[in-house]
Amino acid sequence: MVEETISKKYSEQKMRCPVHLSIGQEIAPSILSLFTEKKDKCISTHRCHAHYLSKGGNLDKMIAEIYGKKTGCSKGYGGSMHLIDIKKGFMGTSAIVGSSIPLSIGMGLNIKLKGSKNISICYFGEGAREEGAFIESVNLAIVKELPVLFFCENNYYSVYTSIDQRQPKNASYNKILSNLGMKTFYSRGKNFDDMYIKIKNAYNFVKKKRLPCYLEIDCYRNVEHCGPYNDDHLGYRNKEDFKKWKNIDLIRNLEKFILKSKNSNSKLIKKIRENNKYKIDKAFYFADKSAKPNPSDAFLNLFK
Amino acid sequence: MKNNFANFINKTISLSMSMNKNVICFGLGVTDPKGVFGTTLNLQKKFGSARVFDAPASENSLTGMSIGASMLGTIPILNHQRLDFALLSLDQIINNAAKWHYLYGGQINIPITIRMITGRGWGQGPTHSQNLQALFTHIPGLKVVMPSLIDDLPTLLLSSIFDKNPVIFIENRWLHFSETKKKFKPSIRNLPYHRKISSGKNITIICYSYMTIEVLKASKILKKEFRVDVEIIDLVCLSPIKEKILIDSIKKTKNLLLVDTSYITGSFSSNLLAKLSKLDFEHKPQILAMPDFPEPTSSFMTKYFYNNYISVINKTLDTLKIKKRYKVNQNNHIHDKPVDYYMGPF
Ligand SMILES: Cc1ncc(C[n+]2csc(CCOP(=O)(O)OP(=O)(O)O)c2C)c(N)n1
Numbered sequence: 001m002v003e004e005t006i007s008k009k010y011s012e013q014k015m016r017c018p019v020h021l022s023i024g025q026e027i028a029p030s031i032l033s034l035f036t037e038k039k040d041k042c043i044s045t046h047r048c049h050a051h052y053l054s055k056g057g058n059l060d061k062m063i064a065e066i067y068g069k070k071t072g073c074s075k076g077y078g079g080s081m082h083l084i085d086i087k088k089g090f091m092g093t094s095a096i097v098g099s100s101i102p103l104s105i106g107m108g109l110n111i112k113l114k115g116s117k118n119i120s121i122c123y124f125g126e127g128a129r130e131e132g133a134f135i136e137s138v139n140l141a142i143v144k145e146l147p148v149l150f151f152c153e154n155n156y157y158s159v160y161t162s163i164d165q166r167q168p169k170n171a172s173y174n175k176i177l178s179n180l181g182m183k184t185f186y187s188r189g190k191n192f193d194d195m196y197i198k199i200k201n202a203y204n205f206v207k208k209k210r211l212p213c214y215l216e217i218d219c220y221r222n223v224e225h226c227g228p229y230n231d232d233h234l235g236y237r238n239k240e241d242f243k244k245w246k247n248i249d250l251i252r253n254l255e256k257f258i259l260k261s262k263n264s265n266s267k268l269i270k271k272i273r274e275n276n277k278y279k280i281d282k283a284f285y286f287a288d289k290s291a292k293p294n295p296s297d298a299f300l301n302l303f304k
Numbered sequence: 305m306k307n308n309f310a311n312f313i314n315k316t317i318s319l320s321m322s323m324n325k326n327v328i329c330f331g332l333g334v335t336d337p338k339g340v341f342g343t344t345l346n347l348q349k350k351f352g353s354a355r356v357f358d359a360p361a362s363e364n365s366l367t368g369m370s371i372g373a374s375m376l377g378t379i380p381i382l383n384h385q386r387l388d389f390a391l392l393s394l395d396q397i398i399n400n401a402a403k404w405h406y407l408y409g410g411q412i413n414i415p416i417t418i419r420m421i422t423g424r425g426w427g428q429g430p431t432h433s434q435n436l437q438a439l440f441t442h443i444p445g446l447k448v449v450m451p452s453l454i455d456d457l458p459t460l461l462l463s464s465i466f467d468k469n470p471v472i473f474i475e476n477r478w479l480h481f482s483e484t485k486k487k488f489k490p491s492i493r494n495l496p497y498h499r500k501i502s503s504g505k506n507i508t509i510i511c512y513s514y515m516t517i518e519v520l521k522a523s524k525i526l527k528k529e530f531r532v533d534v535e536i537i538d539l540v541c542l543s544p545i546k547e548k549i550l551i552d553s554i555k556k557t558k559n560l561l562l563v564d565t566s567y568i569t570g571s572f573s574s575n576l577l578a579k580l581s582k583l584d585f586e587h588k589p590q591i592l593a594m595p596d597f598p599e600p601t602s603s604f605m606t607k608y609f610y611n612n613y614i615s616v617i618n619k620t621l622d623t624l625k626i627k628k629r630y631k632v633n634q635n636n637h638i639h640d641k642p643v644d645y646y647m648g649p650f
Contacts, residue, residue, distance in 0.1 A: 017429065
């Protein structure tokens with residue numbers, strides 16, 4: 001609902017930065033949020049809204065950041081691709097593909113050195129596996145026994161380029177990485193229970209064994225790669241796939257399931273929706289009304 | 305019919321591929337429906353998927369692959385949608401591309417062209433807007449080319465593609481929107497070359513890339529309102545430099561302003577000024593460059609961040625010790641879009 005509002009309001013030209021929406025990819029991070037603790041550290045990519053919010057990131061500050069305001073979570077310096085909420089353990093995101101992965105093993109190293117019980121979570125898309133930094137980082141994580149959850153969201157596209165133009169057909173990173181000696185989990189993203197269990201097990205594995213783990217979830221991005229609209233008129237994605245994924249919309253299915261199990265649940269869902277709408281309206285109002293940074297603020301914050 | 309900068313790039317690559325079957329063109333987004341902002345559209349249709357192809361996000365290896373292929377006679381054009389992404393390939397560019405010819409006593413050529421696009425405005429932020437040409441001009445063995453005016457673009461690109469050395473070809477994203485009615489008629493010239501694009505007697509302005517557009521605009525106002533007669537040298541090739549055209553101009557005007565697109569410290573222009581400081585000047589030469597800060601994302605903070613024709617005019621007046629200043633109200637000026645119809649997001 002947050003991103004649908006971004007999408008609706010983007011043409012007002014008040015959000016003057018690129019936005020990479022996660023509509024269609026929200027459920028996996030939401031499930032992970034059922035297990036994570038505030039002290040777990042998380043890092044992500046250009047497509048970070050869902051990761052940030054599911055780690056408890058402040059909504060008002062996220063929208064304000066996209067509006068370029070002083071009250072934004074990065075004070076306007078970063079924009080949509082650079083969200084952070086240190087209090088909630090969300091330690092930032094990189095707009096360079098694969099670039100944040102090595103940072104996640106660094107956080108894992110720090111956690112290990114401190115002897116704390118928490119873990120490092122590294123979100124990335126399947127495109128990032130093509131960068132050398134990915135294989136270098138998983139290698140290091142295994143050798144140094146770092147508590148890192150490598151969370152790969154495979155939406156089959158890097159911008160408009162499909163995975164079969166970029167990676168070997170039917171390649172299984174789960175196999176590759178388990179051969180390297182890493183625990184792996186894979187969910188095809190079509191069944192809620194399966195996804196739930198895989199995510200839970202992956203999280204618990206890292207948490208208990210203090211070793212790295214690779215978790216891959218198949219998913220589908222419902223809107224364009226970058227920007228607020230649908231871009232299926234460009235014809236780069238298969239119409240069948242689009243329909244298929246629409247049918248297995250796990251959030252809608254979950255809602256149906258909840259409704260079926262108990263009549264009074266419809267009231268509950270309605271209430272959650274209303275509550276969310278209220279929070280979203282409030283966040284956009286906050287962002288719109290917040291103070292602008294001064295042009296001279298560009299010359300602050302370079303060094304401590 | 306009007307052509308724009310992006311079409312001209314497309315036509316030039318296409319021409320090079322029909323001139324020589326060894327030319328190949330690839331990189332992220334090259335065959336997608338947007339074709340690197342239109343610059344590579346339809347090339348795969350014309351030349352087939354063996355010579356034109358999309359690629360994984362493996363910048364360093366794509367560069368190494370280009371180098372290896374070029375050692376055996378292929379002429380690769382490698383495309384990056386942002387210069388910032390090409391930073392992942394610095395090892396291959398600096399340690400291999402720039403060295404191989406020298407390292408083996410001149411026996412092997414590395415005729416690759418690496419296109420890099422730099423962003424500007426619309427929340428491009430710190431890692432989608434960097435003008436790091438000085439990083440490449442610092443490296444002996446690389447030719448660095450930065451086009452500015454659309455009329456010269458096809459010749460410049462065609463000459464880069466067929467140059468026998470590695471060429472870093474850096475395009476400012478905003479230039480893609482510039483248009484011309486002129487015919488597409490490229491030729492092949494030896495690189496480097498520089499262009500005097502207007503003659504004048506009071507001051508020489510050396511500029512390049514997008515800032516050349518702003519300097520041209522400034523020079524008209526300087527002439528009309530301040531009677532300052534500007535000679536503009538559009539560098540076009542930043543490395544190596546042929547000093548003669550610059551020296552001749554400065555000897556005539558006795559004054560110099562260098563206009564850069566990047567951070568002042570370690571900038572290309574500060575280095576060029578050091579080389580030219582041996583000349584005699586009437587007034588101290590100056591550099592107009594960007595502050596030593598990354599570009600923030602918020603458009604409120606970039607409002608006065610960039611230099612434009614107004615800052616060029618005032619820096620010129622300052623250099624010439626003319627007290628008057630040019631003032632226009634910039635409050636309603638939209639600073640973060642190249643053209644009105646631009647609606648983001650990239
Ligand atoms: C090093 C680098 N190369 C290319 C890009 C351009 N780019 C931005 S997002 C993206 C897609 C990456 O796909 P994936 O990692 O699967 O993430 P998704 O966008 O699908 O969530 C690309 C190629 C970039 N930001 N950084």
